[in-house]
Amino acid sequence: MIAFDTVTKGDVSPGLLGFLVVAGLGFALYLLVKSMRKQISRIEVPSEAELRERKGADTAATTTTTPTAP
Numbered sequence: 794m795i796a797f798d799t800v801t802k803g804d805v806s807p808g809l810l811g812f813l814v815v816a817g818l819g820f821a822l823y824l825l826v827k828s829m830r831k832q833i834s835r836i837e838v839p840s841e842a843e844l845r846e847r848k849g850a851d852t853a854a855t856t857t858t859t860p861t862a863p
Contacts, residue, residue: 839847
């Protein structure tokens with residue numbers, strides 16, 4: 794005769810609690826990624842032209858403010 798109950802008394806299954814823990818971790822990960830994307834989108838990265846302009850302004854400022862020796 795084929796047994797319909799394949800789980801013996803010694804077997805342990807995760808059950809509802811295991812599912813809820815995994816589902817909670819998945820939901821927390823979703824919220825974390827959503828927040829991280831929002832924070833990363835707020836970062837302002839200067840373009841290469843702005844960097845070159847800033848570097849040129851910095852070198853011009855250092856050459857004009859450098860004191861000359863007598």
